[in-house]
Structures are given as C-alpha cells and as structure tokens.
Amino acid sequence: xxxxxxxxxxxxxxxxxxxxxxxxxxxxxxxxxxxxxxxxxxxxxxxxxxxxxxxxxxxxxxxxxxxxxxxxxxxxxxxxxxxxxxxxxxx
Amino acid sequence: xxxxxxxxxxxxxxxxxxxxxxxxxxxxxxxxxxxxxxxxxxxxxxxxxxxxxxxxxxxxxxxxxxxxxxxxxxxxxxxxxxxxxxxxxxxxxxxxxxxxxxxxxxxxxxxxxxxxxxxxxxxxxxxxxxxxxxxxxxxxxxxxxxxxxxxxxxxxxxxxxxxxxxxxxxxxxxxxxxxxxxxxxxxxxxxxxxxxxxxxxxxxxxxxxxxxxxxxxxxxxxxxxx
Amino acid sequence: xxxxxxxxxxxxxxxxxxxxxxxxxxxxxxxxxxxxxxxxxxxxxxxxxxxxxxxxxxxxxxxxxxxxxxxxxxxxxxxxxxxxxxxxxxxxxxxxxxxxxxxxxxxxxxxxxxxxxxxxxxxxxxxxxxxxxxxxxxxxxxxxxxxxxxxxxxxxxxxxxxxxxxxxxxxxxxxxxxxxxxxxxxxxxxxxxxxxxxxxxxxxxxxxxxxxxxxxxxxxx
Numbered sequence: 001x002x003x004x005x006x007x008x009x010x011x012x013x014x015x016x017x018x019x020x021x022x023x024x025x026x027x028x029x030x031x032x033x034x035x036x037x038x039x040x041x042x043x044x045x046x047x048x049x050x051x052x053x054x055x056x057x058x059x060x061x062x063x064x065x066x067x068x069x070x071x072x073x074x075x076x077x078x079x080x081x082x083x084x085x086x087x088x089x090x091x
Numbered sequence: 092x093x094x095x096x097x098x099x100x101x102x103x104x105x106x107x108x109x110x111x112x113x114x115x116x117x118x119x120x121x122x123x124x125x126x127x128x129x130x131x132x133x134x135x136x137x138x139x140x141x142x143x144x145x146x147x148x149x150x151x152x153x154x155x156x157x158x159x160x161x162x163x164x165x166x167x168x169x170x171x172x173x174x175x176x177x178x179x180x181x182x183x184x185x186x187x188x189x190x191x192x193x194x195x196x197x198x199x200x201x202x203x204x205x206x207x208x209x210x211x212x213x214x215x216x217x218x219x220x221x222x223x224x225x226x227x228x229x230x231x232x233x234x235x236x237x238x239x240x241x242x243x244x245x246x247x248x249x250x251x252x253x254x255x256x257x258x259x260x261x262x263x264x265x266x267x268x269x270x271x272x273x274x275x276x277x278x279x280x281x282x283x284x285x286x287x288x289x290x291x292x293x294x295x296x297x298x299x300x301x302x303x304x305x306x307x308x309x310x311x312x313x314x315x316x317x
Numbered sequence: 318x319x320x321x322x323x324x325x326x327x328x329x330x331x332x333x334x335x336x337x338x339x340x341x342x343x344x345x346x347x348x349x350x351x352x353x354x355x356x357x358x359x360x361x362x363x364x365x366x367x368x369x370x371x372x373x374x375x376x377x378x379x380x381x382x383x384x385x386x387x388x389x390x391x392x393x394x395x396x397x398x399x400x401x402x403x404x405x406x407x408x409x410x411x412x413x414x415x416x417x418x419x420x421x422x423x424x425x426x427x428x429x430x431x432x433x434x435x436x437x438x439x440x441x442x443x444x445x446x447x448x449x450x451x452x453x454x455x456x457x458x459x460x461x462x463x464x465x466x467x468x469x470x471x472x473x474x475x476x477x478x479x480x481x482x483x484x485x486x487x488x489x490x491x492x493x494x495x496x497x498x499x500x501x502x503x504x505x506x507x508x509x510x511x512x513x514x515x516x517x518x519x520x521x522x523x524x525x526x527x528x529x530x531x532x533x534x535x536x537x538x
Binding site for chain 3: 031032033034035045046047049050052053054056057060061064065068071072075076078079082083085086
C-alpha cells in the first residue's frame with residue numbers, strides 16, 4: 001500500500017518536475033551543413049587538432065590494451081605458479 | 092504507520108544523544124563559519140566582496156560542512172556499534188535510512204540558519220528579498236545532498252578508507268544539486284530578482300531529489316547487508 | 318562467444334583501417350570545416366560510453382540485488398571502459414572546441430555533466446581499488462547513481478541553450494548530409510565493435526582473477 005502511494009507520488013513528481021523544468025524552446029535547429037571543398041588558406045591551423053585527436057585515440061587505446069595485457073599476464077603467471085605448487089602438494 | 096514510527100524513533104535517538112553534548116552541532120557550525128570566513132578573505136578585493144560569489148560560497152559551505160557532519164554522525168554510530176544494532180532490529184531498513192536522513196537534514200538546517208545570514212552580512216547579498224524561494228532552494232538542495240550523503244556515509248562505515256572516500260564518492264554525484272542550488276540562489280541575488288530562472292532551478296532540484304531519494308531508499312537495504 | 322572474438326577482431330581491424338579513408342572523403346562542414354572531422358570519432362566514443370554506462374549500471378544493480386559475481390565482473394569492466402572512452406571524448410571535444418569556439422573548455426551544461434560522469438566512474442574505479450573489503454557493493458552504488466546522472470548529459474543540450482551542438486544535429490543529419498551520415502554510423506559501428514572487444518578482454522581479466530582467487534583458496538586447504 002505504502003509502496004503504491006510512493007510509486008504514484010514519485011511518478012507525479014517526475015512528470016510535474018520535468019514539465020516545470022522546460023525552458024523556452026528555440027525555433028531554429030542547428031544542424032551540420034555540408035560543403036564540398038575548402039577555400040584555400042583555411043586548412044593548416046585545424047589540421048594539428050584533428051591529427052592530435054586521432055593520435056590520442058590510437059595512443060589511448062593502445063595504452064589501455066597494454067594495461068589489460070600486462071595485468072592478464074601477471075595473473076596467468078601467478079596461476080601457473082599456484083597450479084605447479086598445488087600439483088606438487090597434491091601428490 | 093510503522094515505517095514513519097521507526098524513522099521518527101531513529102531521529103529521536105539521534106536528537107537525544109546530540110542534545111547531551113552538542114558535539115556534532117557545534118563543530119559543524121564552527122567549521123561552516125570558518126569556511127565562509129576563509130572564502131570571504133579569498134574573494135574580498137579593496138574591502139568589498141563580489142556579490143556573485145555569495146551564492147557559490149554559501150553552497151560550498153553547506154557541502155563541506157555537510158560532509159563533515161555526515162562523517163561525524165556515522166563515526167559515532169560506528170564507535171558505539173549502534174548501526175549494527177539498528178540493522179539487527181526488526182525494523183524496515185528504509186525507515187532507518189529515513190531516520191538518519193532526517194537527522195542529518197536537521198543538522199544542516201541548523202547550520203544554514205547561521206550561515207545564510209552570515210553570508211548575507213559579509214557579502215551584502217540580498218538573500219531575503221524572496222525568502223520563500225530561498226527557503227525552497229535551501230530545503231530541496233539540502234535534501235538532495237543529504238539523501239545521497241546519508242546513503243554513502245552509511246555504506247562507508249565499514250570501509251577502511253572511509254574519511255577520504257566519502258568526498259570522492261559524494262561530490263561528483265551531488266554536484267548537479269549544488270549547481271542547481273548555486274544557480275537558483277544567484278538568480279535570487281540578481282537585481283531585479285530573476286524569478287522564472289529560480290523557479291526553473293527549484294523544479295530541477297525537486298526532480299533530482301525524487302530521483303536520489305528513491306534510488307537511496309531502494310539501494311539502502313542491499314548495501315547495508317554483508 | 319569466445320570463438321567470435323578473433324573474427325570480430327579481424328572485422329574491426331579492417332573497419333578501423335578503412336575509417337580514415339571514409340573520414341577523408343566525407344564532405345567538409347561549412348562553418349567548422351576541417352576541425353569538424355574530429356566528430357567522426359568523438360560522437361561514436363560518446364555512443365560507446367553511453368552503452369558502457371548502461372551496461373555498468375544494469376550490472377551494478379544486478380550485483381547489488383542478486384549478488385551475482387558475474388554481474389560484478391561485467392560492472393567493473395564496463396566502468397573502466399567508460400573512463401577510457403570518456404577521457405577520449407573529453408579530450409577530443411576539447412581539441413575541437415579550441416578551434417571551433419576558441420576555448421579549451423566551457424562550463425556549459427553538457428560539458429559539465431559529461432565531466433561529472435567521468436568523475437563518477439573514476440570514483441568507481443578508486444573505490445574498487447582502495448575501498449578495502451566489501452568495496453564491490455560500494456562501487457555498485459556508484460555505478461547506479463552514475464547511471465542515473467547519464468540521461469542528463471544527453472538531454473542537457475536540449476534543455477539549455479549552450480555552445481555545444483544540439484542533439485538535433487544528429488537526428489537531422491540524414492537529410493542535411495547523407496554522406497556524413499554514412500561515415501558517422503560506419504565509425505560508430507566500428508567503435509562499438511571495438512568497445513565490445515575491449516569489454517570482453519577486460520571481463521576475461523576479471524574471470525582469470527576470480528579463478529586465481531579460487532586457486533589461492535584451494536592452496537590453503
């Protein structure tokens with residue numbers, strides 16, 4: 001019973017508060033507008049940012065893969081060590 | 092209703108203990124006051140403090156003293172092992188959470204009663220032009236902050252690094268509440284008072300509160316069981 | 318499922334190899350021109366992050382309420398993936414914004430909420446590593462609250478007028494520029510596959526750790 005009242009209250013608050021919180025909507029939508037070629041003299045300053053961004057992606061993912069590989073090999077080394085010792089003790 | 096009876100019992104217990112020594116209340120109050128004082132010194136320039144800073148400083152003081160109060164309250168529980176006893180009692184767990192939440196909120200309200208006039212005084216900030224809106228902002232913001240704080244402080248009682256973990260966990264999650272509180276309070280400080288913006292932030296705070304309290308009530312039980 | 322790993326890895330590698338070509342041939346955007354091309358990895362990274370946040374939140378809830386250790390493993394893997402992709406998303410967005418808006422960072426709604434999301438899941442990792450015994454449950458609570466914050470990141474640009482491009486950019490891209498649309502979704506699919514592979518690898522690490530713990534327990538007997 002309490003649970004139902006609580007659920008009803010929560011739903012009312014969520015609907016009410018979200019309706020409350022809407023600021024005025026804009027009329028214009030700002031989407032991307034495509035273009036086929038660059039006017040000259042516009043290219044160089046942006047290139048370093050684009051290159052940096054993709055290079056960072058590559059480095060970050062390689063770094064993360066390396067950390068996973070590192071931790072995994074450490075765990076597997078410990079596992080082999082333990083299996084060796086367990087196998088020896090069992091006999 | 093048994094649920095609210097239990098919550099009120101927990102609240103009464105905390106009151107009874109606190110009223111004996113006023114330890115947590117006085118230390119939290121003093122900390123809040125020193126917090127405001129430090130920020131005042133940091134921001135005062137040529138004898139005047141920027142009014143814009145008042146809203147931010149108020150909420151920072153609330154957040155920091157809230158963290159302190161949470162830590163102290165649950166440290167007391169841990170020291171007396173009363174939390175374990177509470178959890179063993181045949182009472183609905185969410186009711187215990189609610190009782191602790193009400194206690195923390197009372198503590199924070201008491202702090203705010205001192206800090207808000209102090210900030211208004213030091214920063215010449217016209218906080219009391221729309222007292223109802225200010226009270227609504229403070230109440231909803233404190234509820235949002237305390238709801239998450241009580242949950243996290245309770246679950247960290249058993250952790251080893253509890254003192255350092257509480258801010259690390261609490262602040263990212265409650266920053267939306269603080270942002271809403273600061274923006275709403277800034278709207279109240281603008282001249283003329285920007286009521287629609289303040290109402291917007293109050294609406295958003297209510298939304299956060301509902302989400303956080305519901306989530307906290309829902310997850311309190313599994314988090315406290317071992 | 319394990320048998321799928323190598324074929325999917327091969328396909329993903331090929332798609333990654335092709336993506337720079339696709340991106341280079343995509344049309345330029347008229348106001349932002351070259352720097353807009355960061356978008357082709359920036360948007361997919363945030364899509365991958367959304368998926369990993371959802372996975373982490375659901376897995377955390379399952380772990381908290383059902384006690385399933387498998388759910389816990391999935392949750393911690395998804396949290397790490399979230400931090401990694403979030404880091405890339407924030408840095409790439411910052412690089413893009415430096416050129417397009419002139420500033421490295423802006424405290425607008427979406428950037429603030431995205432940064433918070435990153436902090437929350439970073440806190441998840443910290444709690445797991447330094448929380449002591451029983452930290453899995455604490456981290457699960459962080460995961461659930463983090464998941465509750467995530468929808469705000471998405472909706473924030475629609476509710477507040479901010480400098481960040483709105484979500485309507487993506488929903489209308491099919492009409493405004495089909496070529497861009499194809500490249501974006503190709504890259505999104507590529508990065509989602511890659512995220513799946515990373516997740517699988519990370520879960521395998523957790524499984525091996527659990528197996529190691531079992532071996533330690535067996536050794537003590």
